[in-house]
Amino acid sequence: MTEFKWVGKVVPRIDGVEKATGRLKYLTDIGLPGLLHGRILRSKYPHALIKRIDTSRAEALPGVVKVLTYKDVPGVNGFGIIIPDQPVFCRDKVRYVGDAVAGVVAENPVVAEEALELIAVEYEPLPVVDDPEAAMAEDAPRVHEKGNIHQEVHVRHGDVAAGFAEADLIVENVYHTSRQMHTFLETEGGLAFFDEEGILNVWVGSQYPQRDQLQLARILGLNPRKIRVVSSPTGGGFGGKDELTIQPQLAVMAYVTRRPVKMWLSREESVISGWKRHPMKLYYKTGFKKDGTLVANEIKIVADTGAYASLGGPVVSLAVESSCGPYRIPNTKIDGYCVYTNNGVAGAFRGFGVPQVTFAMESQMEIAREKLGLDPVTIRKKNLLQRGDVAPLGHTMTASVGILNTLERAEASALWQNREQLKAAVDKPWKKRGVGLAVALQGTGLGVGIPDYGAAIVELTEDGHFIVRVGSPEIGQGNLTAYAITAAEALGCDLGLVRVVSGDTKNSPDSGTSTASRSAYTGGNAILDAVAKLKPKLLAVAGQLLGRPPAELKLEGDRILAPATGRSLTLAELGRYLREKGLEYSARGNFVWPTADISIEGAEGLPHLIYTFITQVALVEVDTLTGKTQVLQTVTALDAGRVLNRQGLEGQAEGGAVMGAGYVLMEDTIIEKGYFKTTNLSTYIIPTSLDIPQAHEVELVEVLEETGPYGAKGAGEAVMVPIGPAIVSAIHDAVGVRLFEIPATAERVYHGLRGEKRD
Amino acid sequence: MNLVEVEFTLNGKKQKVTVPPRLTLLEVIREHLGLTGSKRGCGKGECGACTVLLDGQAVLACLTLISQVEGREVTTIEGLAKDGQLDPLQEAFVEEGAIQCGYCTPGMILSAKALLLKNPTPDEEEIKTAIAGNLCRCTGYVKIVKAVEKASRKMAEVAAHD
Numbered sequence: 001m002t003e004f005k006w007v008g009k010v011v012p013r014i015d016g017v018e019k020a021t022g023r024l025k026y027l028t029d030i031g032l033p034g035l036l037h038g039r040i041l042r043s044k045y046p047h048a049l050i051k052r053i054d055t056s057r058a059e060a061l062p063g064v065v066k067v068l069t070y071k072d073v074p075g076v077n078g079f080g081i082i083i084p085d086q087p088v089f090c091r092d093k094v095r096y097v098g099d100a101v102a103g104v105v106a107e108n109p110v111v112a113e114e115a116l117e118l119i120a121v122e123y124e125p126l127p128v129v130d131d132p133e134a135a136m137a138e139d140a141p142r143v144h145e146k147g148n149i150h151q152e153v154h155v156r157h158g159d160v161a162a163g164f165a166e167a168d169l170i171v172e173n174v175y176h177t178s179r180q181m182h183t184f185l186e187t188e189g190g191l192a193f194f195d196e197e198g199i200l201n202v203w204v205g206s207q208y209p210q211r212d213q214l215q216l217a218r219i220l221g222l223n224p225r226k227i228r229v230v231s232s233p234t235g236g237g238f239g240g241k242d243e244l245t246i247q248p249q250l251a252v253m254a255y256v257t258r259r260p261v262k263m264w265l266s267r268e269e270s271v272i273s274g275w276k277r278h279p280m281k282l283y284y285k286t287g288f289k290k291d292g293t294l295v296a297n298e299i300k301i302v303a304d305t306g307a308y309a310s311l312g313g314p315v316v317s318l319a320v321e322s323s324c325g326p327y328r329i330p331n332t333k334i335d336g337y338c339v340y341t342n343n344g345v346a347g348a349f350r351g352f353g354v355p356q357v358t359f360a361m362e363s364q365m366e367i368a369r370e371k372l373g374l375d376p377v378t379i380r381k382k383n384l385l386q387r388g389d390v391a392p393l394g395h396t397m398t399a400s401v402g403i404l405n406t407l408e409r410a411e412a413s414a415l416w417q418n419r420e421q422l423k424a425a426v427d428k429p430w431k432k433r434g435v436g437l438a439v440a441l442q443g444t445g446l447g448v449g450i451p452d453y454g455a456a457i458v459e460l461t462e463d464g465h466f467i468v469r470v471g472s473p474e475i476g477q478g479n480l481t482a483y484a485i486t487a488a489e490a491l492g493c494d495l496g497l498v499r500v501v502s503g504d505t506k507n508s509p510d511s512g513t514s515t516a517s518r519s520a521y522t523g524g525n526a527i528l529d530a531v532a533k534l535k536p537k538l539l540a541v542a543g544q545l546l547g548r549p550p551a552e553l554k555l556e557g558d559r560i561l562a563p564a565t566g567r568s569l570t571l572a573e574l575g576r577y578l579r580e581k582g583l584e585y586s587a588r589g590n591f592v593w594p595t596a597d598i599s600i601e602g603a604e605g606l607p608h609l610i611y612t613f614i615t616q617v618a619l620v621e622v623d624t625l626t627g628k629t630q631v632l633q634t635v636t637a638l639d640a641g642r643v644l645n646r647q648g649l650e651g652q653a654e655g656g657a658v659m660g661a662g663y664v665l666m667e668d669t670i671i672e673k674g675y676f677k678t679t680n681l682s683t684y685i686i687p688t689s690l691d692i693p694q695a696h697e698v699e700l701v702e703v704l705e706e707t708g709p710y711g712a713k714g715a716g717e718a719v720m721v722p723i724g725p726a727i728v729s730a731i732h733d734a735v736g737v738r739l740f741e742i743p744a745t746a747e748r749v750y751h752g753l754r755g756e757k758r759d
Numbered sequence: 760m761n762l763v764e765v766e767f768t769l770n771g772k773k774q775k776v777t778v779p780p781r782l783t784l785l786e787v788i789r790e791h792l793g794l795t796g797s798k799r800g801c802g803k804g805e806c807g808a809c810t811v812l813l814d815g816q817a818v819l820a821c822l823t824l825i826s827q828v829e830g831r832e833v834t835t836i837e838g839l840a841k842d843g844q845l846d847p848l849q850e851a852f853v854e855e856g857a858i859q860c861g862y863c864t865p866g867m868i869l870s871a872k873a874l875l876l877k878n879p880t881p882d883e884e885e886i887k888t889a890i891a892g893n894l895c896r897c898t899g900y901v902k903i904v905k906a907v908e909k910a911s912r913k914m915a916e917v918a919a920h921d
Contacts, residue, residue: 010856012853016858021836186862235862681800682805689888
């Protein structure tokens with residue numbers, strides 16, 4: 001067994017003290033002399049033509065510096081990671097109530113607010129497209145001229161008709177999922193300004209500074225080199241800051257006025273304008289043999305992507321990929337549709353389409369296993385993918401596959417073993433307890449066809465520290481600490497000597513986005529490559545100075561030792577020497593993701609090659625008088641490969657389970673006829689400390705992934721995925737109510753208990 | 760413009776401000792006094808990120824008008840460490856991994872501080888209740904509760920030693 005100094009050990013996160021003392025400046029905390037304030041006028045209607053925009057009264061208001069419309073966008077008036085279909089400022093049409101119609105830059109926020117009221121916009125309302133399925137009809141009112149189906153993905157593998165013909169049981173159901181909101185605590189905000197070199201700086205928390213830079217360059221008609229994006233630190237992302245948020249309008253404001261401008265959304269504006277998780281309608285027809293063997297799956301997915309594309313296409317692609325769960329199914333027919341509506345905007349969100357389909361697939365498994373009289377563990381073991389199997393998309397699972405290991409670990413947990421006693425230990429006759437279990441896989445990285453690479457620069461400073469630069473931002477997930485651990489382990493130095501710089505186009509190399517559970521794997525591999533190049537150079541020079549062959553030397557703590565002589569050289573001495581002699585003191589490492597052996601035509605990034613695997617178990621208590629469900633205990637058994645940052649990974653697993661429980665029990669951004677009914681944190685409810693389980697066990701199953709840094713792979717998303725269906729199954733186990741729509745609110749469970757369907 | 764003069768103690772030091780009366784304590788400490796450790800997550804008393812201590816009680820700075828602090832003692836996250844020594848709560852939050860994105864952390868620590876000032880040895884339920892108004896989206900609260908427990912034990916040990 002390999003002995004590690006830092007990998008897998010409990011170490012405090014490297015930005016912890018700065019955060020605990022309030023010293024860390026988030027980008028919304030920064031002020032500048034002469035700072036102006038920007039505000040955005042959002043659309044009054046979910047769907048309308050713009051007939052006229054009159055800004056004259058707003059411009060005349062004292063304190064207003066500039067009122068902006070589409071006319072002020074210097075370059076392309078559009079953005080979007082895949083296709084730029086979202087206007088910076090709308091010209092002739094609005095497609096959701098968060099659409100930006102105009103902007104105000106003023107001397108202070110109060111004047112900016114007043115000026116918004118003075119902008120006169122004449123609209124011609126259009127029929128609101130609010131049902132994605134109806135929107136697919138050829139004659140439906142169109143959100144975009146090209147039609148409402150933004151993207152469709154089709155998978156045909158094996159022979160689904162033949163599969164159903166040999167099935168002993170066919171389970172057919174329709175599922176609905178909700179519109180979850182990221183609810184990062186720091187709303188979208190930051191500042192933009194020209195620095196003394198004439199570079200436009202845009203400092204807004206986000207998940208991929210280099211891509212922000214490129215998108216802003218198009219909008220401004222500027223060379224990307226004339227723009228610097230700083231995207232860290234960020235008060236939470238979860239996918240909601242992967243696409244641009246306020247950067248387009250903010251950048252135009254600073255560009256046009258040539259003055260520093262700050263913009264920071266109120267919570268209400270954040271709710272209305274920001275990205276959400278795609279609500280999906282999921283049609284499932286699943287065929288089983290008597291012994292539980294899966295033989296066929298026919299699935300249709302209709303996803304509500306709202307007004308603009310953003311990452312809707314890739315989300316639906318990933319939903320398609322994960323729609324069969326981590327199971328071997330020889331015959332599949334899967335159709336995914338990403339549909340435009342006027343229901344806000346949906347985009348990237350932790351899990352990226354997988355929580356929705358996992359809820360449906362795991363519900364199918366539970367319904368089937370009950371009918372077949374099988375145990376939840378047995379039916380899953382029979383079907384779980386193993387390394388070397390052909391997956392339901394038709395590609396071969398050539399990377400590590402630890403799903404069975406996670407299921408076995410969950411099965412061995414005290415919660416699963418003692419479930420009958422735990423269920424019986426209820427103290428009120430109107431309360432019932434149940435236990436549920438669910439499994440999932442989550443593709444990591446961007447998948448086939450999308451460039452997916454990482455880079456790192458590791459530098460020895462003249463004061464004996466190592467600076468590690470990796471672009472993928474810290475958004476709370478702890479990648480700074482994971483990077484420091486990876487670098488310190490490879491170098492051999494003290495962890496405290498490593499400083500990490502991320503999230504800055506000027507000071508950290510492009511290492512891709514902090515999404516897709518990819519940043520620790522990608523950045524970690526790039527760091528290892530950089531260290532592999534740098535360390536021999538350091539040892540060679542140290543060898544000359546210490547008079548010993550480099551192979552004999554050891555980099556340890558803060559120095560390089562020659563054990564044979566007992567002599568040593570400190571890293572600070574070496575760092576200074578390298579500079580004095582004009583020698584290399586840094587190295588750049590690179591990494592490119594391996595990809596699967598096939599590609600799916602028409603999809604975005606399918607299939608994946610490396611997956612996170614997870615089993616989660618939940619014990620719930622349902623109040624039969626109110627329908628309210630409380631989660632009492634959970635178990636997470638996670639295969640994320642080698643554990644790099646133990647405390648960080650546990651924290652992600654705990655937080656993910658609570659976010660997943662929130663998704664399935666209480667969270668939904670309600671939009672009616674295109675208007676938001678949940679606009680703040682007193683109507684959009686997320687779990688508080690009083691909603692969490694009394695016990696949450698995290699079991700880290702380390703099935704090593706050979707291509708990962710020290711065998712690690714990603715973890716950030718899967719941790720919130722199967723907990724949802726595990727809770728839904730636990731509710732069914734407790735009170736016999738099977739929910740086909742989430743969230744499983746008290747109201748839905750209450751009506752279910754009384755045999756009523758109210759949806 | 761109509762201005763008010765307000766005098767209060769901020770992190771142990773006398774502070775006088777002359778500002779429009781509509782301003783909240785949060786706006787004054789963040790924008791006029793440059794103490795940005797107190798965060799704005801909603802501005803409406805729904806998230807707890809702006810929690811500060813007012814005479815030792817946890818209050819929401821976004822719902823406190825500046826005139827309400829006249830003559831009173833305000834402690835923000837910047838005032839919690841004493842002589843460069845972190846408060847046991849700050850130490851425990853770092854050690855236990857109770858921090859991820861960190862945006863809820865200052866408010867969370869101050870809600871916990873108010874609890875420990877009044878009840879130095881709270882049980883798990885009392886801790887959960889004390890921080891129920893502080894939303895955290897990253898941690899699932901598990902390590903936060905552990906950190907508060909740890910700080911409470913540490914403070915009890917120190918008290919016993921004195």
